[in-house]
Amino acid sequence: MTLEQAIAKLNEFQTAATAYGHAMGVMYVDGDTAAPALSYKGRGNTMAYLSGITYKLVVNDETAEICQTILDNRDKVTDVQARQAELLKEEYEDMTRIPMDEFVAYQQIQTEAAAIWHEAKEKSDYAMFAPYLEKLIDYNRRFASYKDSSKPAYDVMLDGYEKGASTATLDPFFATLREKLTPVILAVADKPAPRTDFLEKSFPVHIQREFSSRLMAIMGMDPQRCTIAETEHPFTSGFNKWDVRITTHYHENNVASSMYSVIHEGGHALYELGTADDIQFTSLATGATMGLHESQSRFYENLIGRSLPFCRVVLPVMQELFPRQMEGVTAEMLYAAVNKAQPSLIRTEADELTYAMHIMIRYEMEKLMFNGDAKVSELPALWNKMYKDYLGVTVPDDRRGILQDTHWSGGMFGYFPSYALGSAYGVQMLSNMEKDVDVWGAVGKGDLTPVTAWLGDKLHRYGKLLTPDKLLLNAMGEPFNPVCYTDYLTKKFSELYKL
Amino acid sequence: MTLEQAIAKLNEFQTAATAYGHAMGVMYVDGDTAAPALSYKGRGNTMAYLSGITYKLVVNDETAEICQTILDNRDKVTDVQARQAELLKEEYEDMTRIPMDEFVAYQQIQTEAAAIWHEAKEKSDYAMFAPYLEKLIDYNRRFASYKDSSKPAYDVMLDGYEKGASTATLDPFFATLREKLTPVILAVADKPAPRTDFLEKSFPVHIQREFSSRLMAIMGMDPQRCTIAETEHPFTSGFNKWDVRITTHYHENNVASSMYSVIHEGGHALYELGTADDIQFTSLATGATMGLHESQSRFYENLIGRSLPFCRVVLPVMQELFPRQMEGVTAEMLYAAVNKAQPSLIRTEADELTYAMHIMIRYEMEKLMFNGDAKVSELPALWNKMYKDYLGVTVPDDRRGILQDTHWSGGMFGYFPSYALGSAYGVQMLSNMEKDVDVWGAVGKGDLTPVTAWLGDKLHRYGKLLTPDKLLLNAMGEPFNPVCYTDYLTKKFSELYKL
Numbered sequence: 001m002t003l004e005q006a007i008a009k010l011n012e013f014q015t016a017a018t019a020y021g022h023a024m025g026v027m028y029v030d031g032d033t034a035a036p037a038l039s040y041k042g043r044g045n046t047m048a049y050l051s052g053i054t055y056k057l058v059v060n061d062e063t064a065e066i067c068q069t070i071l072d073n074r075d076k077v078t079d080v081q082a083r084q085a086e087l088l089k090e091e092y093e094d095m096t097r098i099p100m101d102e103f104v105a106y107q108q109i110q111t112e113a114a115a116i117w118h119e120a121k122e123k124s125d126y127a128m129f130a131p132y133l134e135k136l137i138d139y140n141r142r143f144a145s146y147k148d149s150s151k152p153a154y155d156v157m158l159d160g161y162e163k164g165a166s167t168a169t170l171d172p173f174f175a176t177l178r179e180k181l182t183p184v185i186l187a188v189a190d191k192p193a194p195r196t197d198f199l200e201k202s203f204p205v206h207i208q209r210e211f212s213s214r215l216m217a218i219m220g221m222d223p224q225r226c227t228i229a230e231t232e233h234p235f236t237s238g239f240n241k242w243d244v245r246i247t248t249h250y251h252e253n254n255v256a257s258s259m260y261s262v263i264h265e266g267g268h269a270l271y272e273l274g275t276a277d278d279i280q281f282t283s284l285a286t287g288a289t290m291g292l293h294e295s296q297s298r299f300y301e302n303l304i305g306r307s308l309p310f311c312r313v314v315l316p317v318m319q320e321l322f323p324r325q326m327e328g329v330t331a332e333m334l335y336a337a338v339n340k341a342q343p344s345l346i347r348t349e350a351d352e353l354t355y356a357m358h359i360m361i362r363y364e365m366e367k368l369m370f371n372g373d374a375k376v377s378e379l380p381a382l383w384n385k386m387y388k389d390y391l392g393v394t395v396p397d398d399r400r401g402i403l404q405d406t407h408w409s410g411g412m413f414g415y416f417p418s419y420a421l422g423s424a425y426g427v428q429m430l431s432n433m434e435k436d437v438d439v440w441g442a443v444g445k446g447d448l449t450p451v452t453a454w455l456g457d458k459l460h461r462y463g464k465l466l467t468p469d470k471l472l473l474n475a476m477g478e479p480f481n482p483v484c485y486t487d488y489l490t491k492k493f494s495e496l497y498k499l
Numbered sequence: 500m501t502l503e504q505a506i507a508k509l510n511e512f513q514t515a516a517t518a519y520g521h522a523m524g525v526m527y528v529d530g531d532t533a534a535p536a537l538s539y540k541g542r543g544n545t546m547a548y549l550s551g552i553t554y555k556l557v558v559n560d561e562t563a564e565i566c567q568t569i570l571d572n573r574d575k576v577t578d579v580q581a582r583q584a585e586l587l588k589e590e591y592e593d594m595t596r597i598p599m600d601e602f603v604a605y606q607q608i609q610t611e612a613a614a615i616w617h618e619a620k621e622k623s624d625y626a627m628f629a630p631y632l633e634k635l636i637d638y639n640r641r642f643a644s645y646k647d648s649s650k651p652a653y654d655v656m657l658d659g660y661e662k663g664a665s666t667a668t669l670d671p672f673f674a675t676l677r678e679k680l681t682p683v684i685l686a687v688a689d690k691p692a693p694r695t696d697f698l699e700k701s702f703p704v705h706i707q708r709e710f711s712s713r714l715m716a717i718m719g720m721d722p723q724r725c726t727i728a729e730t731e732h733p734f735t736s737g738f739n740k741w742d743v744r745i746t747t748h749y750h751e752n753n754v755a756s757s758m759y760s761v762i763h764e765g766g767h768a769l770y771e772l773g774t775a776d777d778i779q780f781t782s783l784a785t786g787a788t789m790g791l792h793e794s795q796s797r798f799y800e801n802l803i804g805r806s807l808p809f810c811r812v813v814l815p816v817m818q819e820l821f822p823r824q825m826e827g828v829t830a831e832m833l834y835a836a837v838n839k840a841q842p843s844l845i846r847t848e849a850d851e852l853t854y855a856m857h858i859m860i861r862y863e864m865e866k867l868m869f870n871g872d873a874k875v876s877e878l879p880a881l882w883n884k885m886y887k888d889y890l891g892v893t894v895p896d897d898r899r900g901i902l903q904d905t906h907w908s909g910g911m912f913g914y915f916p917s918y919a920l921g922s923a924y925g926v927q928m929l930s931n932m933e934k935d936v937d938v939w940g941a942v943g944k945g946d947l948t949p950v951t952a953w954l955g956d957k958l959h960r961y962g963k964l965l966t967p968d969k970l971l972l973n974a975m976g977e978p979f980n981p982v983c984y985t986d987y988l989t990k991k992f993s994e995l996y997k998l
């Protein structure tokens with residue numbers, strides 16, 4: 001195969017893979033937002049069929065040769081072509097080990113599990129979801145062993161979401177968080193809680209929808225390129241820089257819930273919207289790792305969205321849309337309320353300080369699922385016990401317990417640690433950004449453009465073009481150090497709670 | 500090729516074609532409902548790529564042999580297999596004449612044209628849309644000549660939507676309508692118009708949404724299998740019996756507009772929802788022709804939805820949801836108002852009596868586009884002139900003129916006559932149904948189940964399994980006679996307007 005042939009075939013692959021990824025991505029978003037409940041019966045077939053095709057796109061006799069030809073001519077190809085070949089080679093090597101019938105069957109299980117999880121969560125019926133969870137765990141364990149049987153299954157999965165992550169790197173990371181944050185959490189618990197009652201009045205959903213649009217405008221999200229829908233569990237899907245979707249979930253008596261979902265998903269969306277023109281419609285036009293993706297969502301949600309300057313900017317908007325509910329509320333009161341730290345049940349609504357504990361529980365649960373010998377039927381009891389141990393709260397039902405998150409229903413095991421890593425990355429990015437940009441001046445003016453432009457320049461535009469390591473160093477300006485994160489939380493909550 | 504091989508390959512084709520049709524259908528619906536405005540930039544690429552693949556699924560060396568092998572063994576295969584082979588053979592013969600690059604380019608144009616039409620309509624800017632319309636006409640004219648160069652292009656297109664239709668059959672059909680209906684329209688114009696002011700008060704959109712759900716419930720549409728969204732131009736898409744979508748458009752000061760859109764699209768949806776289990780996930784699981792499809796939508800919209808018994812059933816629902824607006828309105832007043840006959844500008848909001856005139860104008864326009872020598876730049880003036888001639892109304896702008904309908908932006912030329920044919924078919928189906936079912940007793944009870952069950956039995960369940968001719972005879976019980984339709988309209992409007 002000549003280099004020209006290899007490049008032509010690589011381009012063909014990018015076109016095809018992008019088209020299938022796009023179609024399947026839209027079907028997924030549609031399935032979770034607009035499609036009728038029973039539509040999963042047909043969607044499963046279609047997704048399984050298209051997955052089979054995408055599998056064959058990657059796993060075929062030519063792929064290895066295409067990639068090798070390009071990588072052997074590193075000096076004659078563009079950076080974009082070289083990186084595409086590098087990533088395709090990795091994908092090929094991973095997927096070629098999974099038999100196609102198992103890969104297709106797994107897609108079908110995933111589609112069904114997603115639909116069943118919705119119903120199971122609504123009915124708080126874990127038994128209904130358990131058989132699917134068991135299958136998803138089995139498949140993932142098997143796939144991990146196909147990829148690399150020399151490593152524990154869970155380490156293979158962790159590495160899949162965050163290059164280089166393993167229990168060997170994460171155990172000490174989480175140990176640091178637990179050691180540094182537990183005293184702060186305990187000290188906060190002794191202090192009087194701030195008022196939050198004004199956020200728990202009745203906020204009509206149709207006005208919350210307008211509030212979401214206003215938040216997206218403050219964040220500088222182009223409505224011509226990003227829309228919002230409603231789902232049980234908020235998520236972001238990006239297909240290219242002209243088509244990104246976020247979702248949220250409205251609770252009439254909790255305006256902060258959707259508000260911070262929108263800002264969180266908005267952070268993911270800005271990453272996808274910021275990918276460069278020359279990588280569109282290729283495998284590079286997306287976030288580099290889950291940890292980097294979460295660094296952006298948690299950055300906007302917490303470092304910006306839960307700052308006092310942002311509260312000053314958003315309060316007048318809230319008072320315009322919800323005049324009666326927000327009457328007499330000051331920016332300081334709002335800032336205190338949205339930073340109320342208290343052990344709680346629901347991860348997505350957890351405060352910034354106790355959030356990492358929710359992640360630790362899921363990390364420990366996943367270790368038990370894959371490296372331990374916990375049975376699927378025992379998981380809810382283990383979950384409830386950990387919530388008692390780590391956070392001191394009693395889980396009243398599985399809906400607010402083990403069924404709360406969508407991740408496992410989608411077969412995403414090993415994803416959760418990315419949230420904690422991302423949170424920590426974000427803090428270091430912020431302190432690096434502050435050297436170049438008047439962050440708080442910009443936030444104070446309600447114009448996040450300079451913030452997003454800086455992140456765009458250091459991170460977003462590259463997509464997957466650079467390795468995660470290089471991107472992290474680019475954005476953080478120094479090696480990763482989890483103590484920056486714990487120092488930030490300690491300082492913020494010591495001031496807030498006058499510890 | 501053995502028969503077993505042919506059947507296996509036919510099944511493979513059905514699976515693949517269903518999957519691609521499903522994915523592209525969802526992308527289309529999503530693109531028109533939830534996707535951001537600029538998403539068309541990426542959707543065009545994906546749709547073009549997937550269209551190319553579906554083209555190759557049909558147009559390849561084996562297709563003809565698969566079909567012929569099955570059709571040569573008619574006594575050894577099921578009716579479903581034989582009909583699939585018959586339809587695939589037709590599709591193969593049609594498509595094989597279109598070069599693939601033209602087919603793919605056409606898909607891309609269609610996607611772009613749909614997006615541009617939205618903007619052009621909003622801005623009432625025909626010049627913006629004109630270059631796309633010109634290309635769409637050119638492609639369709641060329642495709643028609645590829646299919647059958649011995650016939651005029653427009654006849655080839657008409658036959659594509661309604662088997663057997665041509666200007667030779669439609670000219671006398673429309674002549675009958677014009678001859679019989681014009682005196683009625685003129686007589687009605689001399690009578691005092693009924694009150695409609697109560698339908699033009701302020702009807703908040705979020706309550707109209709609830710009204711749509713109630714209408715869908717009255718029609719017996721399973722919400723687990725059919726959902727509703729909002730688009731500029733209402734439409735229905737069915738993917739299988741578990742996944743059908745309808746859309747509507749809300750106008751705050753015109754509650755009847757969305758109400759009858761929902762009932763109309765509901766009729767389409769019931770057809771798709773009623774297809775039998777044994778044809779799901781095959782090319783047979785959809786309506787047989789556009790005329791048959793429109794017979795169902797117009798049946799529910801007009802014969803049922805604009806009847807006095809239906810007005811009696813729906814009025815209490817309207818009075819519950821819109822108590823202030825509907826205060827003092829009687830069923831007779833509602834019946835008179837929703838049947839107000841008056842020459843008007845917008846087809847989708849036209850009354851039952853003048854509706855056929857809107858169709859005739861489009862039919863004449865299409866004849867000019869394809870068989871005549873009208874230039875694209877001249878079309879708006881021609882449109883406006885015909886509205887003056889046929890309906891006596893002055894078109895104020897292209898938004899309410901030539902840009903009002905989505906069909907041409909989707910390359911659907913020759914579709915419009917199906918609406919008039921469908922309206923006429925429906926009248927004959929109703930009189931056949933009345934022999935078996937107490938239609939008005941059922942409607943009076945607000946339970947359309949017996950009506951839909953009868954149509955399901957005679958028509959819906961078959962999908963495309965039977966030929967259109969057989970289905971028509973099955974449902975109408977006698978040969979087609981347009982005078983039944985004009986007699987029905989004459990009687991209804993003579994009584995309503997005391998002619």
